[in-house]
Amino acid sequence: MSRGRLRVSLNKKYDNVWILWSNKYHKLRQNMIFSTVRVIRSWDFSMFSNMEPAQRDSIQKALNEDGQKLVDEGDSNDPDLKQLQEEITYCNKLFQDFLKRMKSDEGEL
Template sequence: FRSMEPTRRDSILRALNEDGQKLVDEGDPNDPDLKRLQEEIKYCNKLFEDFLRRLKDEEADKSSSRKFNDLSASLQNDLNEKDKILKGRVQESIPRDLESLETLVFQHKVRNIV
């Protein structure tokens, strides 16, 4: 079901319903076999609906997983960059003049490194 094209699934369901309805229309309304056919067609329609719902739920889950993975990767990249900046700052000597020190503090705040 999952590997079928949506148009193919729709055409199969449509053909099942149309052909089944033709048989029901042409037959005796009291025929137990036709009543059973109608019940089985209803059951097939329900199965199709259930399969479609499951397929949509799986696609929604995959989409959510992709969004989470993308967000996690972006966050990891940001953290790696901040880590690199902090490691570089730790290795640098602390400036002795006030102006250079204020510049470093400003740069630190601008880059959102706390």
């Protein structure tokens, strides 16, 4: 095999490995965010209200930033990413509902 053909073959293999790694890394990040969503969905009002506000804010901020970055990098037709967006929207609504309830409870005191 000539040097030119070998170089082309190695470049092609490198490109294939890079694509495979990128896809696996993207899926890993996606699974990590879905895992965070599952944890948030398991919270009840008591758990939420007992957290420090800064901790709640940082969790919500990270979820939104990481999720949006992943969505921006992916294919807009990917059903997993659409599901991820829906889950993040649900978590944000959960945060809002819990915060409204906290304010409401404070007003009753």
